[in-house]
Amino acid sequence: MGAAALRVQGLSAGYGPVRALSGVTVEVPEGAVTAVLGGNGAGKSTLLRAISGTLRFHGGAITAGTVEFGGRRLDGRAPARIVAAGIVQVPEGRQVFARMTVADNLRAGSLGAAGGRAAERRARERVLELFPVLAERARQRAGLLSGGEQQMLAMGRALMAAPRLLLLDEPSLGLAPMMAARIADTVREINSQGTSVLLVEQNAALALKVATHAVVLENGAVALSGTASELAASDEVRRRYLGVGHEAGSEDTAAGAAVFAAHADGAPPTLRRWSA
Amino acid sequence: MTVFSELLIIGVSLGSVYALIALGFVIIFKSTEVVNFAHASLLLAGGYAAVQAREHMPFWLALLAGVVAAALLGVALEFLVIRRYRGRDHSVLAIVTIGLDIVLLTELARQIGPDIFSYRDPWGSRLIELGSLTIPQTRVAALITAAALIGIFLLAFRFTSWGVSMRAAAEHRETAALMGIRLGWVSASAWAVAGALAAVAALFLSVFPTTGLDRDTGLVALKAFPAAIIGGLDSTTGALVGGLVVGITEAMATGYQNDLSFLGSGIGELAPYLVMVLVLLARPAGLFGTRELSRV
Numbered sequence: 324m325g326a327a328a329l330r331v332q333g334l335s336a337g338y339g340p341v342r343a344l345s346g347v348t349v350e351v352p353e354g355a356v357t358a359v360l361g362g363n364g365a366g367k368s369t370l371l372r373a374i375s376g377t378l379r380f381h382g383g384a385i386t387a388g389t390v391e392f393g394g395r396r397l398d399g400r401a402p403a404r405i406v407a408a409g410i411v412q413v414p415e416g417r418q419v420f421a422r423m424t425v426a427d428n429l430r431a432g433s434l435g436a437a438g439g440r441a442a443e444r445r446a447r448e449r450v451l452e453l454f455p456v457l458a459e460r461a462r463q464r465a466g467l468l469s470g471g472e473q474q475m476l477a478m479g480r481a482l483m484a485a486p487r488l489l490l491l492d493e494p495s496l497g498l499a500p501m502m503a504a505r506i507a508d509t510v511r512e513i514n515s516q517g518t519s520v521l522l523v524e525q526n527a528a529l530a531l532k533v534a535t536h537a538v539v540l541e542n543g544a545v546a547l548s549g550t551a552s553e554l555a556a557s558d559e560v561r562r563r564y565l566g567v568g569h570e571a572g573s574e575d576t577a578a579g580a581a582v583f584a585a586h587a588d589g590a591p592p593t594l595r596r597w598s599a
Numbered sequence: 600m601t602v603f604s605e606l607l608i609i610g611v612s613l614g615s616v617y618a619l620i621a622l623g624f625v626i627i628f629k630s631t632e633v634v635n636f637a638h639a640s641l642l643l644a645g646g647y648a649a650v651q652a653r654e655h656m657p658f659w660l661a662l663l664a665g666v667v668a669a670a671l672l673g674v675a676l677e678f679l680v681i682r683r684y685r686g687r688d689h690s691v692l693a694i695v696t697i698g699l700d701i702v703l704l705t706e707l708a709r710q711i712g713p714d715i716f717s718y719r720d721p722w723g724s725r726l727i728e729l730g731s732l733t734i735p736q737t738r739v740a741a742l743i744t745a746a747a748l749i750g751i752f753l754l755a756f757r758f759t760s761w762g763v764s765m766r767a768a769a770e771h772r773e774t775a776a777l778m779g780i781r782l783g784w785v786s787a788s789a790w791a792v793a794g795a796l797a798a799v800a801a802l803f804l805s806v807f808p809t810t811g812l813d814r815d816t817g818l819v820a821l822k823a824f825p826a827a828i829i830g831g832l833d834s835t836t837g838a839l840v841g842g843l844v845v846g847i848t849e850a851m852a853t854g855y856q857n858d859l860s861f862l863g864s865g866i867g868e869l870a871p872y873l874v875m876v877l878v879l880l881a882r883p884a885g886l887f888g889t890r891e892l893s894r895v
Contacts, residue, residue, distance in 0.1 A: 377773055377776055377777060378774075380772065380773040401781070402776040402777060402779065403776070403779045403780065405779075405780060406779030407776065411776045411777070411778075411779070412775055414773070414774055418773075418774040419772055420766070420767050420770045420771065420774070421770065422766070422770055423763075423766055423770065424766065427763055427766070430763050431763050431764070431766075431767040431775070431778050431780050433779070434760055434763065434764055434767075434778055434779060434780050435778050435779010436779065438604060452667070467697070480778065481778075484778070484779060513632055592640045598659070
């Protein structure tokens with residue numbers, strides 16, 4: 324399917340005088356998984372906040388550009404409208420409601436959904452099938468779950484709204500490698516059931532395995548973009564984000580050059596870090 | 600022993616009325632992170648609306664009118680004033696509510712003047728004899744009504760979608776917003792519930808043995824501050840326990856005033872604050888409060 328589900332175009336955003344994003348363009352085609360890579364402070368979380376409409380909680384705002392989902396403009400909308408449109412975010416650090424039970428957390432996730440009780444029941448069945456451990460822990464306080472279980476709860480809670488697009492902010496953060504791999508499998512499964520995913524990760528190796536497309540953010544701008552396999556093969560990404568030695572990448576230069584096309588000025592992206 | 604039992608029942612009854620006020624105070628704090636100093640004027644406005652309505656309609660309808668009026672006033676304050684300051688420092692908002700309180704209390708005092716209004720309630724000054732105990736009917740009615748309202752509130756807080764949104768928003772506003780919970784609606788409903796509970800409290804603060812509703816009735820709401828603070832500002836359980844502690848302390852200190860004459864008269868008014876200071880010395884976040892509330 325060629326129609327872009329989520330289309331972020333020329334998006335700039337900032338917190339007061341601090342500019343966090345400048346002219347970012349990202350697409351998540353319908354049914355695809357797009358990964359957003361980048362280091363700390365690259366603007367990854369700001370991008371997700373801009374899409375979810377929660378910049379105002381941090382004193383930020385969109386200054387230019389558009390966010391479109393299924394052809395409808397969503398920038399500047401209230402978070403509840405964006406959830407109702409089918410976009411739900413799993414926040415960084417999971418942010419489960421620690422003092423509420425697992426069952427109540429899931430219920431909170433369904434509050435923004437349009438459907439009634441029948442839709443809620445269907446969503447709950449799907450979530451508990453995906454994460455059986457949540458059924459076992461239903462009566463427990465969410466704060467007592469392990470980190471991995473909390474990540475499952477956070478994802479399950481988001482799925483309760485039956486989103487068409489799931490935004491994941493660093494789902495592998497602070498998890499053991501085994502658990503991170505399980506989360507990656509789960510993202511694939513959620514995607515195979517028809518939900519598009521925008522995956523923000525510092526763990527580039529993991530993200531590029533799951534994603535079909537990827538962009539690299541640097542200093543609030545898109546430094547690279549392309550298909551996941553192109554990026555995984557690119558010298559630049561291998562050296563900077565995958566920790567692979569420079570010498571291994573010489574034959575990849577051509578593939579790398581192709582994805583640099585995103586750069587209007589043609590300057591090598593390595594310089595951007597210093598030019599800002 | 601008879602005196603003690605009577606005082607205990609009166610204390611619990613008084614405490615349950617304070618708990619109604621403190622509960623409203625706490626849910627506003629939980630859902631909007633605002634320390635609402637305008638609570639006293641919400642209470643007085645609800646009471647005044649009810650006694651005015653009483654001129655034209657039967658008691659229960661008038662009480663309902665007062666409850667609706669206070670709820671609407673709460674929503675209006677939230678919508679017209681508090682919401683405009685969204686994203687500002689919480690201390691700014693607290694000061695805004697002090698301003699609101701001054702404006703509202705001044706206007707209400709002007710309306711009420713020196714008059715004392717009676718609810719002309721169905722209980723009057725009748726007494727109930729329970730074995731050797733003699734208790735005013737109004738105190739029993741207050742206890743039953745407050746217990747019922749608190750019970751309904753707690754059930755709703757625990758089991759309804761409204762309760763889940765309130766608790767989610769109280770725990771983390773941004774994450775609640777990400778779930779599609781409308782924070783504006785959550786906060787407006789908190790103000791409405793707080794207003795309604797305060798209006799009911801106004802009734803029981805104005806009936807026998809009190810003479811009636813006058814312009815100082817709102818000041819009694821100030822006793823809900825030590826109640827909420829003793830319990831912990833962000834805990835509904837704390838509001839209930841704090842209310843009872845304040846009510847019982849006040850009733851006991853007033854009842855045994857003669858034995859405490861070395862402390863001077865009026866110790867009943869002072870005792871709740873003494874208890875508050877002692878509790879805060881031992882537990883700075885209150886009995887049931889969350890400890891990391893220092894950012895407020």
